[in-house]
Amino acid sequence: MTYTNPAAYECFMGRWSARLAPRFAAFAGIRSGERVLDVGCGTGNLSRALIDLAPNIDVIGIDPAASYVDWASRSLRSPRVRFQVGTAEALAFADAAFDAALALLVVQELVDSPRAVREMARVTRRGGCVAACKWDFGNGLPMLSLFWQAAEAVSPDAVARYRANRGIRPDYPGPDELAALWRESGLSEVRTVALGITMEFDSFEDFWLPFLGGATALCVFAGDLNDATQGAVARRLRETLASMFGVGGFALPARAWAVVGVVAD
Numbered sequence: 001m002t003y004t005n006p007a008a009y010e011c012f013m014g015r016w017s018a019r020l021a022p023r024f025a026a027f028a029g030i031r032s033g034e035r036v037l038d039v040g041c042g043t044g045n046l047s048r049a050l051i052d053l054a055p056n057i058d059v060i061g062i063d064p065a066a067s068y069v070d071w072a073s074r075s076l077r078s079p080r081v082r083f084q085v086g087t088a089e090a091l092a093f094a095d096a097a098f099d100a101a102l103a104l105l106v107v108q109e110l111v112d113s114p115r116a117v118r119e120m121a122r123v124t125r126r127g128g129c130v131a132a133c134k135w136d137f138g139n140g141l142p143m144l145s146l147f148w149q150a151a152e153a154v155s156p157d158a159v160a161r162y163r164a165n166r167g168i169r170p171d172y173p174g175p176d177e178l179a180a181l182w183r184e185s186g187l188s189e190v191r192t193v194a195l196g197i198t199m200e201f202d203s204f205e206d207f208w209l210p211f212l213g214g215a216t217a218l219c220v221f222a223g224d225l226n227d228a229t230q231g232a233v234a235r236r237l238r239e240t241l242a243s244m245f246g247v248g249g250f251a252l253p254a255r256a257w258a259v260v261g262v263v264a265d
């Protein structure tokens, strides 16, 4: 889907990616003095984690969504980071221009992922790393599973139609497919790992209202279905969460798959 609303994205998933980003940067082994490409930078959460990692890491973030690039440029002002519009499949950089190329929560969006990974390897120097990380949409994101359970209970037909129209397997690519993609792209020393985080919510509203901001296709669906059912999705979800955690704040875990490989000699 087209990403058009960076403010809504920040409320919905930005806090999750901000928490995941330092874990991913550490897994990729980014070191002081490196020049890093943040592919699909979105609102800039990985770029922020990278420049916070060490005082002399430089970052360029690229993303096809001009409004996200604008948001990132305005919210992260540093002489060590620059954002520009661009796509992973056609990176506007010279061969070996970076020490590392990273993509956080982007692989599932790519039109041509083999081409994108080859491009990330091309712009990375020999011995540098190419890494990506994506949520485990199959089993690793209770935040979304709980929403889907509520939506299915309220309107199974609408959920089936949404899934059929999207035509994608939520668990794809998993760690094995990511590793295969990395090896087929010529990368060596390929490793995958599960990265876990926990997110706290002050209240049911803190959890639910970001679903209604239209940030992603799922959010548009959630808002429309909730309206069409006079709030039944929200009521169901509130009941489920209250049965699990009682009334008030709660925390949910999340798991992402990460893959890293080294550009071979």
Ligand SMILES: C[S@@+](CC[C@H](N)C(=O)[O-])C[C@H]1O[C@@H](n2cnc3c(N)ncnc32)[C@H](O)[C@@H]1O
Binding pocket: 003, 014, 017, 018, 039, 040, 041, 042, 043, 044, 045, 046, 062, 063, 064, 065, 068, 086, 087, 088, 089, 103, 104, 105, 106, 109, 110, 111
């Ligand atoms: C889920 S968001 C992740 C953004 C950011 N990396 C983060 O972790 O918060 C997915 C991002 O991928 C970008 N994207 C979609 N297609 C892309 C492509 N072909 N090349 C690069 N980025 C792409 C979107 O514009 C969006 O900003």
